[in-house]
Amino acid sequence: MLANANRMTPYLFLAPAALIMIVALLYPIGYMIYASFLDWNPSQRIGEADWIGLRNYTELLGDAAFRESFWVTLKFASIVVSIEMVLGVGLALLLDRELRGMTLLRTVFILPMMIAPIVVGLVWRYMYHPTVGTFNRFLDSIGLPSAPWLSDGDWAFASIVIADIWQWTPFIFILSLAALQSLPRSAMEAARIDGATGWQLIWHIKLPLMLPVLIVTALLRIIDAFKVLEVILVLTNGGPGLSTEILALRISRTASEFRELGYAAAMSNLLLILLLVLTIAMFAYTKLQEVRAARLRQAAED
Amino acid sequence: MATQTPRQNPAFYALLVVLIFMALGPIVLMIANSFKLNVQITSPTASLLFTPTIQNYETALCHWLPYEPEHVRRCDRTFGRALGNSLIISLISTAITLVLGCMAAYALVRFRFMGRGVTSLTTLMVRMVPPAVLLVPVFGIWTFQFGIDGTRAGIILIYVAMNLPFVIWILQSFIVQVPIQLEEAARMDGAGPFRTFFLVVLPLIKPGLAAAAIFTFRVGWNEFLLANALADRGSRTVPVTIVNSLTEYDIDWGVIMATGTLLAVPPILFTLVASRQIITGMTAGAVKG
Structure with missing residues (x-):
């Protein structure tokens, strides 16, 4: 902390950013909570909309399409995060050695996350195309029948999972x-001297030591998986039927196609609460780890 | 380094090559198709060997060209205009976010003041708010209260607000590492807090600023949902035009792949130039929490 600063200085530094976040982030969130109690369509000012209390929320409970999209979202998030965790952690354990070309792999691996989700959707939509797409062409070339990648409900769901x-x-x-490479070498050396095999090393040393990072990583991914929208919008736009209509897409359609802003706000609110719970869980977990680490350090010093 | 590397099982290198191929394949496919004519893309005997053509790019960028390409019958200005909008919106929102974000991060790290805890916590919490949640309220407020719907300024405002929490959070971790003695020395020499900040602290956190700039630019450049809700014909960004041209029944794959490639070029360049900073930004939250 800096001494002898003017008492107003920190506020001057903070004010512009705080002002923008209040006006364009916190105010909209408050606005949305208010709107979720209204029967409101886009041609009205919000003041002209009727106050209907909790009706939007009670309607949500009985709305089969909403329930379906909630289920699709949960299914999507849990499936993609499980598969990605197994693959990602597995590959990291396998490739945690001095290989030439690792820097290249890491660079190449960032690309799918850096380019626009719209572009990711576009590329995969081409590859899934029924006649000119890469996959059906390949199936055709080895004499197999074409697959209905995006035109059948179950296939379409699998297709968005694969793209994700x-x-x-x-x-x-x-x-x-990164977690593996920051593990204490001494623990690994000790286990190796005691004659631990590669698998024992992974199960009893590496994975338990990585666990805190893995949990935070999984939570970060779950939060992100609940926010996915663009790739699915471009690939299937929620279809066929409602088979790939995730919550974010449902919100966007309720607002722009069905023009029910209050109802969409109520859905947004539920999504927000869900994400808030996950975020708090993540922070609580990180804090817990910090406290535990501090206590261990304290114990070591005593 | 390379000479010390112990010999590794070739299977690992095979796996490495397969992974690189899988990650790059779809992107390379798009770039390759962007240099093909539609008849080449859709022909049943599509092959890796083809004569590249820049016709798709000429079609997309026709009104930026000094000449009139023969194959373009009627020049559609939509994409060229969107490219300009995307550039303006991404660059301006990045600049504003960085300036305001590093000032706020500095205040949170270096000063003890009333409201510091609340500000910190709020910033952390709003980081997870997705565009889909902001869609309804932002549309309502921008249209009915601020009257800035359909303008580039309106889109810039929401991008700045959305990016500030992340930028503040990531820059905090860089500012903490600046030795406080440097600032105290500057203070002794009579520099005020703002001069100290801009002349002493900022130059020292350049890597953090680079990472923050890339992530902020990427949001403005790639975002679709809010841009789609807020833009009118004149302020549409590239992702919006791409989705619009995809919904039509008869997709012009060649031109779409060319526009997709153009949209992918800046992120690809950033990745090649600054992959280390990007990885730092990604891992900062999880690994060293």
Whole structure:
């Protein structure tokens, strides 16, 4: 902390950023909570909309389409995060050695996350195309029948899962690799001297030591998986039927196609609460780890 | 370094090559197709060997060209204009976010004041708010209260607000590492807090600023949902035009792949130039929490 600064100085530094976040972030969130109690369409000012209390929320409970999209979102998030965790951590354990070309792999692996989700959707939509797409061409060339990648409900769901795995497994890989490489070498050496095999080393030393990072990584990915929108919008736009209509897409359609802003606000509110719970869980967990680490250090010093 | 590397099982190198191929494949496919004519893309005997053509790029960028390409019958200005909008919106929102964000981060790290805890916590919490949640309220407020719907300024405002929490958070970790003695010395020499900040602290956190700039630019450059809700014909960004041209029944794959490639070029360049900073930004939250 700096001494003898003017008492106003920190506020001057903070004010512009704080003002923008209040006006364009906190105010909209408050606005949305208010709007979720209204029957409001986009041609009205919010003041002209009718106050209907909790009706939007009670309607949500009985709304089969909403329930379906909630289920699709949960299914999507849990499936992609599980597969990506297994693949990403597995690859990191496998490739945690001095190989030439690792820097190149890490660089190449960031690309799917850096380019626009719209572009990711575009590329995969081409590859899934029924006639000119890469996959059906390949199936055709080895004499197999074409697959209905985006036109059948179950296939379409698998297709968006595959695209997400392609895009986000690298995230888990990069984070787990960083975690692996920051593990204390001494623990590994000691285990190796005691005659531990590669598998024992992984199960009893590496994975337990990586666990805190893995949990935070998984939580970060779950939060992100709940926010995915653009790739699915471009690939299937929620279809066929409601088979790939995740919550974010449902919100966007309720607002722009069905023009029910209050109802969309109520859905947004539920999504926000869900994300808030996950975020708090993540912070609580990180804090807990910090406290534990501090206590261990304290004990070591005593 | 390379000479000390112990010999590794070739299987690992095979795996490495396969992974690189899988990560790059779809992107290379898009770039390759952007240099093909539609008849080449859709022909049943598509091959890796083809004569590249820049016709798709000429079609997309026709009104930026000094000449009139023969194959373009009627020049569609949509994409060229969107590219200009995307550039303006991303660059300006990045600049504003960085300046305001590093000032706020500095205040949170270096000063003890009333409201510091609340500000810190709020900043951390709002980081997870997704665009889909902001869609309804931002549309309502921008249209009915601020009257800035359809303008580039409106889109810039929401991008700045969305990026500030992340930028503040990541820059805090860089500012903490600046030795406080440097600032005290500057103070002794009579520099005020603002001069100390801009002349002493900022030059020392350049790597952090680079990482923050890349992440901020990427949001403005790639974002679709809010841009789609807030933009009118004149302020549409590239992702919005791409989605618009995809919904039509007969997709012009060649031109779409060319626009997609153009949209992917800046992120690809950033990745090649600054992959280390990007990885630092990604791992900062999870690994060293």
